[in-house]
Amino acid sequence: MSTSANEAAPAQQxxxxxxxxxxxxxxxxxxxxxxxxxxxxxxxxxxxxxxxGAGKSTLLRTIAGLHHPTEGSIVYDGRDVxxxxxxxxxxxxxxxxxxxxxxxxxLTLEENLKVGATFxxxxxxxxxxxxxxxxxxxxxxxxxxxxxxxxxxxxVAIGRALVANPRVLLLDELSLGLAPVIVQRxxxxxxxxxxxxxxxxxxxxxxxxxxxxxxxxxxLLEGHSTLEGRPADVTAEQVEAAYFGMGEHSAAAGSxxxxxxx
Amino acid sequence: MSWVNAxxxxxxxxxxxxxxxxxxxxxxxxxxVVNLAHGDLATVAAYIGIGxxxxxxxxxxxxxxxxxLIMAVLGYALQRSLLQAxxxxxxxxxxxxxxxxxxxxxxxxxxxFTANNRGIGTGSSLISSSFSIGAGLQIAWLNVVIFALAxxxxxxxxxxxxxxxYGRLIRAVADDREAAxxxxxxxxxxxxxxxxxxxxxxxxxxxxxxxxxxxxPTTGTDTILLFAFAAVVIGGLGSLWGTLVGGIVxxxxxxxxxxxxxxxxxxxxxxxxxxxxxxxxQGLTARxxxx
Numbered sequence: 001m002s003t004s005a006n007e008a009a010p011a012q013q014x015x016x017x018x019x020x021x022x023x024x025x026x027x028x029x030x031x032x033x034x035x036x037x038x039x040x041x042x043x044x045x046x047x048x049x050x051x052x053g054a055g056k057s058t059l060l061r062t063i064a065g066l067h068h069p070t071e072g073s074i075v076y077d078g079r080d081v082x083x084x085x086x087x088x089x090x091x092x093x094x095x096x097x098x099x100x101x102x103x104x105x106x107l108t109l110e111e112n113l114k115v116g117a118t119f120x121x122x123x124x125x126x127x128x129x130x131x132x133x134x135x136x137x138x139x140x141x142x143x144x145x146x147x148x149x150x151x152x153x154x155x156v157a158i159g160r161a162l163v164a165n166p167r168v169l170l171l172d173e174l175s176l177g178l179a180p181v182i183v184q185r186x187x188x189x190x191x192x193x194x195x196x197x198x199x200x201x202x203x204x205x206x207x208x209x210x211x212x213x214x215x216x217x218x219x220l221l222e223g224h225s226t227l228e229g230r231p232a233d234v235t236a237e238q239v240e241a242a243y244f245g246m247g248e249h250s251a252a253a254g255s256x257x258x259x260x261x262x
Numbered sequence: 263m264s265w266v267n268a269x270x271x272x273x274x275x276x277x278x279x280x281x282x283x284x285x286x287x288x289x290x291x292x293x294x295v296v297n298l299a300h301g302d303l304a305t306v307a308a309y310i311g312i313g314x315x316x317x318x319x320x321x322x323x324x325x326x327x328x329x330x331l332i333m334a335v336l337g338y339a340l341q342r343s344l345l346q347a348x349x350x351x352x353x354x355x356x357x358x359x360x361x362x363x364x365x366x367x368x369x370x371x372x373x374x375f376t377a378n379n380r381g382i383g384t385g386s387s388l389i390s391s392s393f394s395i396g397a398g399l400q401i402a403w404l405n406v407v408i409f410a411l412a413x414x415x416x417x418x419x420x421x422x423x424x425x426x427x428y429g430r431l432i433r434a435v436a437d438d439r440e441a442a443x444x445x446x447x448x449x450x451x452x453x454x455x456x457x458x459x460x461x462x463x464x465x466x467x468x469x470x471x472x473x474x475x476x477x478x479p480t481t482g483t484d485t486i487l488l489f490a491f492a493a494v495v496i497g498g499l500g501s502l503w504g505t506l507v508g509g510i511v512x513x514x515x516x517x518x519x520x521x522x523x524x525x526x527x528x529x530x531x532x533x534x535x536x537x538x539x540x541x542x543x544q545g546l547t548a549r550x551x552x553x
Contacts (some may be wrong), residue, residue, distance in 0.1 A: 066440060102441040105433045115434045118427060119446030127533035164446060 015078065017199050018063070018094075020167050023072035025055075025062050034223040036164045040168065040216075042135045045190070045200045047214035049207050050160050051243060054201040054220040057165070060172050063201070064096040065089045077167070093168040094177035095166035099173045099203075101157040103145040109156055110141035121167025124196050130159035133192060151182035157188070169193070169203035175209055187213055207239060214227065221245045264521060267399050272517035274401070276493075276510030277409030278474065281467040282486050283493035283505035284416060291500035292436040292456045295345060295356045299363040300464065301487030306367060307333050308477045313383050322384045327485060330465040338454040338459025345457065346450055364483060371479035382472035391536065394439035408470045408517030412506065415463055419502055433458045492535040498545025507547050511538075 005248060016039040025033040034206070035224075040046045048056045049085045061067050063074055065086030069126060071204045073082045081089055090096075103112050113127045131138040134155045146158055147241040154174060190213055194200065204210035219227040219242040227234060227242030240246070265433045273290040287426045297303075307329055314325045326536060344419020384390070392402040423429035435452045442449055471486060489512065498509025512531050540545065 086443040087446050087448045096444050102438050104437040106437055111430055116445045
C-alpha cells in the first residue's frame with residue numbers, strides 16, 4: 001500500500017502553512033462537516049480521502065472560500081482567513097482546481113491561463129512555463145477548451161491554478177471521470193509542481209492513487225474524521241475501515257497514529 | 263425606386279436600433295440582467311446631453327464624451343449597488359428592480375423636464391443635410407453617421423471583449439462566476455466594469471436618438487426599449503453582431519411596412535419579430551457564446 005514516494009515526506013515541524021480548526025459547515029439544514037481539523041506544512045502533499053458525500057469537496061471549497069463555515073476557523077500563513085472572500089484568498093496564495101475542472105468554455109486555452117495569471121502573485125509560474133510542463137498545449141493554445149478531452153481539460157485547470165503562483169494548491173478530485181492511464185499521467189506531473197515550492201492539499205476518491213502521492217492523509221466519513229496519519233503508518237485494514245465506516249472498534253483504534261486530533 | 267429607398271433607409275435605421283440593443287444584450291449576456299430601465303437610461307443620457315450643452319455652451323461633439331463618461335460612472339455605481347443587490351436575490355428580482363427603476367426615471371424626468379418633447383441641437387449643417395443618389399433616393403447624413411457609429415461601437419466592443427484584460431475577465435465571469443473567483447477576480451467589480459461599458463453605449467444610443475428625432479420622458483419604454491428588445495431577439499440573444507443584424511431586419515421591415523401603408527410601420531416590425539420568435543427562437547445569428 002505505501003510506496004517509496006512517501007519516505008521523502010517532510011517532517012511535520014515549524015509552523016503549518018494552512019491550519020483548519022474544528023470546521024463545521026452546513027448546507028442548509030444538512031451538517032456537511034462536523035468539526036474537521038487539519039494542519040498542512042510547507043512542502044507536504046496532504047490527501048483527504050473518503051467516499052462520495054463524505055464532505056471532502058465541501059472541506060476544500062470552504063478552505064477556498066466558496067462556502068462559509070458555521071463554526072471553526074481557517075488559518076493561512078499565520079493569518080485568520082475564515083471571513084475572507086474567495087477572490088482575496090486566491091490572490092493571497094490559495095488556488096483551487098475545482099471539481100469538474102470548471103474551465104471557461106467560451107475562452108481559448110491560452111485565455112483560460114491568462115485569466116488565471118491576471119491577479120497572480122509573483123513567482124516561478126508563467127503561461128510559458130505551463131506550456132513547458134504540458135508540452136502539447138502550445139500548439140493548441142487557440143482552441144476552445146470545450147473541444148478538449150477530459151484529461152486535457154484537467155491539465156488546463158491545473159495550469160490555470162498554477163499561473164497564479166499559489167503557495168497552497170487545492171486539488172479537488174483530479175481523477176474524476178478520467179481513464180486510469182490519464183490519471184497516472186496527471187499525477188505524474190505532481191513532483192514537478194512540488195519542486196516549484198507549492199504545497200498541495202488534495203481530495204481523492206481513488207484511495208490507492210492518494211496513498212501513492214500523499215505524505216499525510218486524513219479520511220472523512222459523513223463529515224467526521226475517521227483516520228489521520230502518514231501513509232506509512234496506517235494499514236490497509238485501517239484505511240478500509242475508516243473509508244467504509246465498518247467496525248467501530250477498528251476505526252477508533254486506528255484513528256490516532258500520531259496523536260493528532262481526529 | 264421607392265422600394266430601394268425603403269430598404270436603404272431601413273438598413274440605416276438598423277444602425278440606431280443596434281445602438282439601442284447592444285448594451286441590453288451585453289448586460290443580459292454577462293449579468294443575466296434584463297434591464298427594463300434600458301430605454302429610460304438612454305432617455306436620461308439624451309437629457310443629460312441637452313443639459314450639458316445648455317449649461318456649458320460647449321460644442322455638441324464635446325458633450326458626447328462627457329455624457330458617455332457620466333453614464334459609465336452611473337452604470338458602475340448602479341451595478342455595484344442596486345443591480346448587484348437584485349442579482350444576489352435572484353433573476354426575477356432584477357426584473358422587478360429594473361421595472362421599478364424605469365418608473366422612477368420616467369416620473370423623475372416628467373417632474374424636472376415636463377412632458378414636452380426636446381431634441382438635441384447639433385449646430386452642424388452637415389448633420390442636418392442630406393445627399394441624393396439618383397432619383398427618389400435621399401439619404402440623410404445623420405443616418406449615415408449614426409450607422410457608422412454603430413459599426414464602430416460594435417467593433418470596439420468586440421475588440422474590448424476579445425483582446426483586453428477586462429474583456430477577457432468579463433467573458434470568464436459570464437462563463438463561470440465561481441471559477442473566476444478562484445482565479446482572484448472579484449466578479450462584482452467585473453460586473454461593474456461591464457455595466458459601465460454597456461451604459462456608455464446607452465449614452466450614445468440616447469444622444470443619437472435625440473439627434474434624429476425628439477425625446478420625451480416616456481420615449482424610453484415607448485420606443486427605445488421595445489426596439490432594443492426586438493433587435494436583440496431577432497438577431498439572437500447574447501450575440502453582439504446579432505444586434506446589428508436584428509436592428510437592420512427590424513428597420514427594413516418597418517420601412518417596407520410604411521411603404522405599403524404608413525400606419526403599418528410598427529406593425530410590420532413586430533410581425534417580423536413574432537415570426538422570428540416562432541420560426542427561429544434562437545435568433546438569426548444563432549450563436550450561443552457572448553461575443
